Every structure is written in structure tokens, then in C-alpha cells.
Amino acid sequence: MAVQPEGAPCWADAMFRDVEGAKRFYGGVLGWTFGEASSEFGNYTEAYVDGKAVAAVVPPMSGQEGHSQWCLYFASQDAAATAARVREAGGEVLMEPMQVADYGTMCLARDPSGVVFGVWQAGRHEGFDAMAEPGAYCWAEVCTREPEKSDPFWAALFPYRVKTMQDAGVEFRVYDLGDRSVLGRMRMGDDFPPEVGPYINVYFTVEDCDAAVTRATELGGVLRFGPMDTPFGRFAALSDPQGANFSVIDVTKTEGEMPQMTDVG
Incomplete structure (x- = not known):
């Protein structure tokens, strides 16, 4: 790429x-x-x-x-x-x-x-050779308990267009580069255990979310949330056996209408 x-x-x-x-x-x-x-x-x-x-x-x-x-x-x-x-x-x-x-x-x-x-x-290493295909990275979210500190930082660091998601049931921001959404920001609520610090949650694409969850738990991973259907795909949040958090998503299985976005002034 x-x-x-x-x-x-x-x-x-x-x-x-x-x-x-x-x-x-x-x-x-x-x-x-x-x-x-x-x-x-x-x-x-x-x-x-x-x-x-x-x-x-x-x-x-x-x-x-x-x-x-x-x-x-x-x-x-x-x-x-x-x-x-x-x-x-x-x-x-x-x-x-x-x-x-x-x-x-x-x-x-x-x-x-x-x-x-x-x-x-x-330099010679340009980054991902593949994105948004099975096994590859496709999305990420800044997960923070203090968005009032995080939001101004990310808006100043890179040339993002900032949007908020309406009627999502959670406080959520999206950062765009041109016409492409590249990053989300989620406020960590009470559903996150207090020992879990702020982090960036990376999403990897899978062909079948439920099958990936089954394999992960069989191999010692922990299911944290889901699987859940969304307009963006069917996803689940996991921790691997050594405690690293990540998510898997099947982008071919979508459900519901895309939420409305509003530009942040």
C-alpha cells in the first residue's frame, strides 16, 4: 500500500x-x-x-x-x-x-x-500492506474516561475534520481525513472495569465474527463485549491471554441505518 x-x-x-x-x-x-x-x-x-x-x-x-x-x-x-x-x-x-x-x-x-x-x-517500511480484509487492521477508537482532555489534543495534532455521532446511545466522535473516517473516540463508561486504563482499541477484520470469538476463547482469550450487530458490521471486543485488548469485526454483516453525523465547530 x-x-x-x-x-x-x-x-x-x-x-x-x-x-x-x-x-x-x-x-x-x-x-x-x-x-x-x-x-x-x-x-x-x-x-x-x-x-x-x-x-x-x-x-x-x-x-x-x-x-x-x-x-x-x-x-x-x-x-x-x-x-x-x-x-x-x-x-x-x-x-x-x-x-x-x-x-x-x-x-x-x-x-x-x-x-x-x-x-x-x-521510509522503506510504509506501514500496513493490507487493510479492511480478513486478518488485517480496519478501524480504531481512542477509549478515554476524560474526553475533555483528549478531544482538543487530537483535533490539534492532525488535520482532522471532527464529527459527533447522533443517537448512538454513547458519546462518540469520529475523525475524518478528507472524505475518509480514520479514527473514533469513545468515552469509557461504567461498563469498563476500573482497572482498564485509557487505550486505543484496534479492530481486525474477520470473515465470521462469531467463529473468531469461539476460536479466541478456546485459545484462552476473554470475551469482553458482543458479538453485536451494527450498521458498520458485526463486532466483538476481546482480550488476548496476555491481557491485550482488541476487537474483531465482520464488515460484510451490517444491520440498521447509519447514524447521523454532525460537524464539531
Whole structure:
């Protein structure tokens, strides 16, 4: 795929204490195969669907052996400039922009409500080779208990057009780039356990949501919500055996009318 525009999700990876266990789980649920671990880059291991790179898994670095979680990266034309905007908008740069050989430049950051994310300035590695097809990434939502802190940050960080969803039953925002919706924002309510911190929930496409949930739970995952039919597809929220949260969605099974969107002034 071509390099994504500024502010578009372009890659996802996660640190796992048990990388082989993560491979077994996601291979079973999403059909991923895996390349060779790159010892030069901390045993970073890419995941593939039909030979196309869709994500990566990696062991934790020293001092980062805590809770596993997916990290979503946003495309940037200039990672240093994006890092500067993170600070200007009230966020925190956790890892300064770092060139990764000729693959690209990365940095890690946190929004004012505590949501951790990545920034990727593409070099030889442009990001996802596939999106919105079985096994591949298709959507993400910023999940926060403090949208009053998070919303101004994301609106300032990237050139988004911001919309709110009407009659959704939840407080929900959508961020567009041009005519394409690229990111959602959900307020975390009482249905989220208090020990679950703010995070970005990544969605992976599956051919059959219910079958994917069955495989996930058989392999030690935990069903958190769903499966549920929506106008966007049938989806379910899960945690993998090491605690990383994610969702699966069958975009071919839709039900109901699309909700109305209103531009945020």
C-alpha cells in the first residue's frame, strides 16, 4: 500500500512477554503467519496475511514487562514536527523520534488523558500492506474516561475534520481525513472495569465474527463485549491471554441505518 496521509493509522504492534504464545493465539484467531524475528531490532517479528504485512509482535524491552497492549501508529511526514505538536497540544513524548535503519522514524507519545500511541514517518517500511480484509487492521477508537482532555489534543495534532455521532446511545466522535473516517473516540463508561486504563482499541477484520470469538476463547482469550450487530458490521471486543485488548469485526454483516453525523465547530 502507498504511504498513508498525515494522521491516518498506518501500523500496529504489541509487546508480549510470551511472543510464541501470542503467535499461537493470533495465528489461530486471525490466520496470521509470522516472519523471522529481527535480532537487530529486539526480535521484532512481522505478522502476515497472504504474504502481506499486517502487524508485528515483539518481546518487551527491559523495564517494560508490564501489561501487554496494542500500539497504533499514525502516519507523519515529519516525526520531529509531530512530536513538537504533541507537546504543544498538552501531550507527552515518551520516546523521542528515533530512526530505525532505513525503515522509517518512530516515536511514542501519550495524550493528556493517558492514551499511548505511536508516530511513524515512513521510509522503506510504509506501514500496513493490507487493510479492511480478513486478518488485517480496519478501524480504531481512542477509549478515554476524560474526553475533555483528549478531544482538543487530537483535533490539534492532525488535520482532522471532527464529527459527533447522533443517537448512538454513547458519546462518540469520529475523525475524518478528507472524505475518509480514520479514527473514533469513545468515552469509557461504567461498563469498563476500573482497572482498564485509557487505550486505543484496534479492530481486525474477520470473515465470521462469531467463529473468531469461539476460536479466541478456546485459545484462552476473554470475551469482553458482543458479538453485536451494527450498521458498520458485526463486532466483538476481546482480550488476548496476555491481557491485550482488541476487537474483531465482520464488515460484510451490517444491520440498521447509519447514524447521523454532525460537524464539531
